[in-house]
Amino acid sequence: MWLLLINPKSGNGRGNRIGKLVKQELKALGIEYIDVSADSARESQENLKSKLSESQEFEGLFLIGGDGTVNLAVQELVGSDLGLxxxxxxxxxxxxxxxxxxxxxPEQLISYYLSSRPSLIDVGKVGEKYFVDVLSTGFDSMVNERxxxxxxxxxxxxxxxxxxxxxxxxxxxxYRFNIDGLSFESKAMLIAVSNGICYGGGMKVTPDAKIDDGLFDILILSPVSKFEFLKVFPKVFSGKHTTHPAVKISRGRNVEIDSDAVAYADGERVGPLPVKARVIxxxxxxxRM
Structure with a gap:
């Protein structure tokens, strides 16, 4: 028995279309599942939480959606033995x-999931919320706010x-930083505390990050001119921005950041700084593949 969570609004309706395909494929394969999808994200999360609290064991959770839906499910899945x-x-x-x-x-992915085993990866935690990709503040967070x-x-x-x-x-x-006990101040345009490789729809902000090394990759972009920023920014999509002298990347398990700014994690608003993040x-x- 599997669980199924579909966000029909994901990808401007792609979730609805792909969700129907997944249901058809599972039916054709004779795979039994319980659909925890609901009219709202909050209800879906509550349904998932309720099923996880039951004694029944499930093979895994088929999740059809985008990063927002993943973020919702991860809040309930961390620490459980249910694979995503x-x-x-x-x-x-x-x-x-x-x-x-x-x-x-989708059919190929379903076949892969049914014939292989999941593995454990790291997640980040900021406050009481978990994230799987990137916690960020600075320019990109202001873009999100606007x-x-x-x-x-x-x-x-x-x-x-x-x-x-x-x-x-x-x-x-x-900004004021504390990374694994080392405190320092620095001016910055953008800060990314990364568990994963990318965010923002394919921006490889920390291309060498690993999701199973127990460490964040922490990028700090020092101030550059607007002209220089526009030159560097497109390189983020290929991960080639890391050689720019204004880009510094370090690694750590515990990160504190403070300034007059807001933070986002996996595209969801965390709120005003200060924030404390740690690797789980x-x-x-x-x-994964």
């Missing part, structure tokens, strides 16, 4: 990239518009 079988259907699908899920065909306030513009377009609006007035801030080693059971 992700079938990406979102806009960004960054966690799918981190897991190296190259098979885009985009989330937009009502008329939808989808990726609002983030592109927000990016241009924020860039026109953006200034680096002074081998905290999540999932399939």
């Amino acid at each position: 079988a992700l079938i990406p259907a979102g806009t960004g699908n960054d966690f799918a990239r981190t897991l190296n899920l190259k098979l885009k065909n 985009a989330n306030a937009m009502k008329r513009i939808k989808g990726r377009a609002k983030y592109n518009v927000s990016l241009l609006m924020v860039l026109s007035t953006f200034k680096a801030k002074s 080693e081998r905290g999540l059971l999932t399939w």
Whole structure:
């Protein structure tokens, strides 16, 4: 018996379409499942939590959705023995990239999950919330703040518009850090505390990060001119920005950041700084390639 969670709104309706395909495939294969999907994300999370509290054992959770749906499920799955079988259907699908899920065909992914075993990966924890990809603050968080306030513009377009609006007035801030007991201050434009490789729909902010090494990869982008920022920014999608002299990457298990700024984790708003994040080693059971 499996659990199934579908977010039909993921990827502007991709979740609904792929969810139907998954149900058809599971039925054709004779795989029994309990659907915990609901009309709202909160209800779906509560349904998942309820099933995990029961004595019944499940083979795993088929999750059809994007990074937001993953974040929702992870809050309940960390520390459990239920494996996450992700079938990406979102806009960004960054966690799918981190897991190296190259098979885009849902039927192929289902076959892979049914014929292999999941493994344990690390997760991050900030406050009482878990994240699997990136905790960030600085420029990108301000873009998120502006985009989330937009009502008329939808989808990726609002983030592109927000990016241009924020860039026109953006200034680096002074941050206070503590990484595994080492305290220091630094001016920065962007800070990423990464468990995974990418965020923001394929930006490989920390291309060498490993999700099973017990460490965050911590990127700090020192102040550069707007012209230089526009030169460097596109390189993030290939991971080639790491050689720029303004980019510094270190590793650590416990990270504290403070400034007059807000933080986001896996695209979800954490809130104003200060924040404390730590690695939860081998905290999540999932399939990867």
